[in-house]
Amino acid sequence: MHAVGIVAAAGSGLRLGADRPKALVPLAGRPLVAWAVDTLLGSGVAEVVVAVPADELAAFAAVLPPEARPVVGGATRTASVRAALAAVTDPARPAPDAVLVHDAARPLTPPEVVTRVLAALADGAPAVVPVLPVVDTTVRVDGDGVVTGALPREALRRVQTPQGFAGAVLVDAYDRLPDGVELTDDAAVVRAAGVPVATVAGDERAAKVTVPHDLALAELQVPR
Known part of the structure; x- marks a missing residue:
């Protein structure tokens, strides 16, 4: 299966208290985005497109591997994913069998999570997300x-990334999304288009880095 990845990395990092885009903030000496990209590439994803701020293209290009290319994102996550989708579905390139969308802010996502998402897509799911149970009241x-x-928390789940989509499912769903509508994630976009979304097991290590405390916890979990 030819899978390509999109990494959303255009966030400002204000809540993290950083003086640079959040995706460029270092974790154990490497930018968050480098961790996220390496996880995808090391788990069977052939290439990765990273949506970045327009004025940071050079900074991202300097830290990304050759298999990852930065593209200018947008003012919102939806706009950034649209831009990256246009790059990964370029007619001059092989059409992907699967598209995975990942957050740069989830740097320690284990490869097994990516593998489970890809396996579900290979088994025929049109869309799949990794989830964890809600344990608090x-x-x-x-x-x-x-x-x-x-x-009732028994039916509730916390959604993580990467979120996976078969072929043109995500492109079609974004084409159907009215201009100006912002949804919380890509699974919500395909659900709005009537596509069922399957789930696989997520992992607590795939926690999102949003505030300084999250980054401190991630530093403690980095494999040594």
């Missing part, structure tokens, strides 16, 4: 922050 609150009820 989860409640609903009103506008004043007062608890109005509890949600």
Whole structure:
């Protein structure tokens, strides 16, 4: 199966307190984006396109391997994925059997998670996401922050990346998405187009780096 990857890496890093794009913040001496790209390339993905800020193309090109190429992303995640999709589905290149979309902010995602996503796509799933169970009590609150009820957590899951899609499924779903509509992830985009989304087991090590505490925890988990 010819799989290509997209890495969303155009975030500003403000919540991380960084003076550079979050994807360029170092983890154990390497930028977050390098970790994410290496995970995809080491797990059966043939090439990777990285959506980056327009004014940081050179900085990203300097840290990415030859199999990964940066493209200018957009002001939103949706715009960035659209730009990367256009690059990975260029008619001059072989049409991919699968497209995986990964967050640069999940640097320590184990290769086994990528392998499970690819296996589900190979088995015929049109879309698949890695998930984890919700272990905390989860409640609903009103506008004043007062608890109005509890949600049954048995049916709830936390969604991670990479999220995988067969062939042109993701392209078609983005083509159907009205301009200006922003959804939280790519699985939501394909679900809006009526595509069922399967799940595979995620991993706690695939946690997202958002604030300084997350980065400190990731430093403790880096394989030595």
